[in-house]
Amino acid sequence: xxTLSWTSIAFYCAFSIFVFYQQLHGKxxxxxxxxxxxxxxxxxxxxxxxxxxxxxxxxxAVVWWAPVVILVIGMxxxxxxxxxxxxxxxxxxxxSGFIGWPVCAYYMFSHIPAA
Numbered sequence: 001x002x003t004l005s006w007t008s009i010a011f012y013c014a015f016s017i018f019v020f021y022q023q024l025h026g027k028x029x030x031x032x033x034x035x036x037x038x039x040x041x042x043x044x045x046x047x048x049x050x051x052x053x054x055x056x057x058x059x060x061a062v063v064w065w066a067p068v069v070i071l072v073i074g075m076x077x078x079x080x081x082x083x084x085x086x087x088x089x090x091x092x093x094x095x096s097g098f099i100g101w102p103v104c105a106y107y108m109f110s111h112i113p114a115a
Contacts, residue, residue, distance in 0.1 A: 003063045008111035009070055012054065013077035015104035018097035019047035020081060025094035040094070047101045054108060062113055 022044040029037045055067035084093060 002113050003066055004069065005111050005113050008058075008108045008113075009073055011104045011108035011111065012051075012070055013074050013080070015047070015054075015101050015108055016051060016074040017077060017081040017084065018093065018101040018104065019044060019051060020078070021085070021090055021093040022047060022097040022101070024090065039098075043098055043101075047097070047105075050101070050105050054105070057109075058112055 022040060026037070026041040026044045029040060031037060055071060058070065059065075059067040081093070
C-alpha cells in the first residue's frame with residue numbers, strides 16, 4: 001500500500017499557495033468594494049477549512065502520520081509561492097485563487113490513495 005500520493009501532495013501544495021495569498025490579501029484588503037472583501041474572506045476561510053478536512057481525511061483514510069509530512073511539504077512549497085509572487089504578483093495569485101483552490105481541492109481529494 002502506497003501511503004503518500006505525490007500527485008495529491010502536489011495539488012495540495014498549489015492549493016495551499018492559493019489559499020495563503022487569499023488570506024494575505026483578505027488581511028491587508030483596503031479596497032472600496034466591501035462585497036469583494038467579504039467574498040475574499042469567505043473564500044479564504046472555506047479554503048482553510050477544506051485544507052483541514054483534507055489533512056484529517058488523509059490521516060483517517062490512509063495513515064495517521066501522512067498529514068504531518070504533507071503539511072511540512074506544503075509549507076516548503078511557499079518558496080514556489082514566493083517565486084510566483086515575483087512573476088505575477090500577490091493580487092493575481094489571490095484573484096486566481098477563486099478558481100484555483102477549488103480545482104486543486106478536487107484533484108487533491110480525488111488522488112488520495114484508496115485504503
